[in-house]
Amino acid sequence: MKILVAISNVPDTTSKIQFTENDTKFNSAGVTYIINPYDEWYALVRALELKETGAATQVTILHVGLTDSEATIRKGLALGADDAVRVDADSSDAFFVAEQIANYAKTNNYELIMLGKETINYNGSSVGAAVAGLLDYPFISLATKLDANGKTLTFEQDVDGGSQIIECDLPLVVSAAKGMAEQRIPNMRGIMAARTKPLTIVAPTAAQALTSIKSFSLNPGRTTCKMITEDNIAELVTLLHIEAKVI
Amino acid sequence: MSVLVYTEINKGQVKKSSLECVNYAAHIAKQLNLPVVALVNNTSGAPLTDIGNAGASKILQANNQAALSDNAIASELIENAAKSENAKVIIFAFDTSGKAIAPRAAAKLKAGLVAGAIDYPVINGTSFEIKKNVFSGKASAVYTILSEVKVISLLPNSFKTVLASNSAQIVDFNPSLTTPLRIKIKEIKSNDSGETAPLPEAELVVSAGRGLKGPENWGIIEELAKSLGATTACSRPVADMHWRPHHEHVGQTGLAIRPNLYIAIGISGAIQHLAGVNGSKTIVVINNDKEAPFFKSADYGIVGDAFSIVPKLIEEIKKFKANQN
Ligand SMILES: Cc1cc2nc3c(=O)[nH]c(=O)nc-3n(C[C@H](O)[C@H](O)[C@H](O)COP(=O)(O)OP(=O)(O)OC[C@H]3O[C@@H](n4cnc5c(N)ncnc54)[C@H](O)[C@@H]3O)c2cc1C
Ligand SMILES: Nc1ncnc2c1ncn2[C@@H]1O[C@H](COP(=O)(O)O)[C@@H](O)[C@H]1O
DSSP states (O other): OEEEEEOOEEEOTTOOOOEETTTTEEOOTTOOEEEOHIIIIIIIHHHHHHHHTTSOSEEEEEEEEOGGGHHHHHHHHHHTOSEEEEEESOOOOHHHHHHHHHHHHHHTTOSEEEEESOOTTTOOOOHHHHHHHHHTOOEEEEEEEEEEETTEEEEEEEETTEEEEEEEESSEEEEEOTTSOOOOOOOHHHHHHHTTSOEEEEOOOOOOOOEEEEEEEEOOOOOOOEEOOGGGHHHHHHIIIIISOOO | OEEEEEEOEETTEEOHHHHHHHHHHHHHHHHHTOOEEEEEEOOTTOOOHHHHHTTOSEEEEEOOSHHHHOHHHHHHHHHHHHHHTTEEEEEEESSHHHHHHHHHHHHHHTOEEEEEEOSOOEEETTEEEEEEEEGGGTEEEEEEEOSSSEEEEEOTTSSOOOOOSOOOEEEEOOOOOOOOOOEEEEEEEEOOOSSSOOGGGOSEEEEEOGGGOSGGGTHHHHHHHHHHTOEEEEOHHHHHTTSSOGGGBBSTTSBOOOOSEEEEESOOOOHHHHHHHTTOSEEEEEESOTTOGGGGGOSEEEESOHHHHHHHHHHHHHHHHHHHO
């Protein structure tokens, strides 16, 4: 079984969010980029574990993006992926990204495609299900556990009001949520090896973006916090009822 | 032509998030002068009157058990409905099932999707501009949908549901589908106490963090939640240490919620925690450190020891509730 892990390149979780060019672009000045946490901690690490136990033969990471994401891709290689592919294209539309992932997976016979549950910049939770649709593969969303037994995979996934254990045969697409694996730190050997592992750059397949971003704005923060003293808790209840009207 | 809405039943009732979607669809349909058609699968006898009251004029009632376990089949069902009703706009809830189905249906229909919309679209001729949160709630972006058919999934709790007397025509909808059933459900584990709303839909949430010191101290948190009729949540380390079940974890890597009231007790207010809760309408913070960052993102704050404040708050809420009745 060959596994393709789709990784996204996102601003570090503590980044200051600012926009430029008349609020039409994210201002990346001074921002550190990382692999999207769900893609790295859960999807990629679980894929590597499957290779370590012999269930998978190859783990490839795929990223749709421009040259500035090379450091992120190398980090994925340092963690242990065998090789990497970058589809050389801007990646703001989920459908366009999904077309790229689906196309690469199909032409190169990947049976298991793993993604994160969502990116922390666009929060779309969209690419995985779209990839599955384009390939006509089943889609397992929000999986918190994944085990392989030959061609049959077992998952635990979150659903409304609980979770469920399900089974599905390859090929398939899965989105990974917290629980699937534990975060790893790359070691020195991994970092050295990453420098010489193959990173292939491929041209995008023809696909049309179906959405575009017109503008950004910062969400207003809360301006003032009303402080209430411990001996006056009845006042809080009154404020929640009369002022905030939430109880 | 129509505006199509995908609706679901939970515990014998139309889901609250589905009714929000029907309302939202009705708002768009009015501008486009189109009817609202709702698709519902496996009603098992649940009353559908509220779908009409929320603004649908027609309900397509499917009876497809397989679509409940395999989202690929649910998607094909919706694609069929979209074609037979000539849907120009399709609305989903941005919840567990909507996230699994909407992007698939959109990709199949080559329709642009805005996932997690927080406002009505601005409609200008054939162009739709829609706002959604990005950067985990720190900012929002206006997306333009470029395709002819538009798919929108709506962030739950973004709109109040308004019901008016209106009856919808119910028609059976069972097209023949080609997608095989490939996902087998082996076991369902419920964590549904049945008493309070599930966290993603909850209007009132009481949440606690590492400041509570240990799982044995959650009694006061549960009691406070009970006195309000609220659902409980927690910070990530609390779930990681197994003090609380992981489905209660909110934040960047957990659930993003936007209740009317979020009470945070013994939570410092790290940026990754805020990412999951800063869409809440009102935030109350209880923390013994007056410098805790959470106070900067709160509407009301109390500085002090949770172990003495929470019991007092429970008492005051009980008094308030008693006076209300
Ligand atoms: C990539 C990434 C993703 C993350 N995702 C999430 C996420 O999704 N959700 C999340 O929650 N965190 C997340 N974190 C972790 C986050 O950074 C914080 O570490 C975490 O939120 C802290 O949890 P806490 O507030 O419960 O604990 P602490 O930071 O330890 O805070 C405890 C608070 O309790 C107060 N306190 C102590 N005793 C009392 C008392 N007796 N009465 C009242 N108050 C008291 C203290 O003053 C303190 O403010 C993430 C981190 C990273 C790097
Ligand atoms: N540009 C990209 N390149 C590769 N994978 C991506 C890209 N964008 C998103 N993904 C994958 O799709 C998942 C869901 O992304 P999203 O739909 O944007 O929330 C992510 O967790 C990644 O696994």
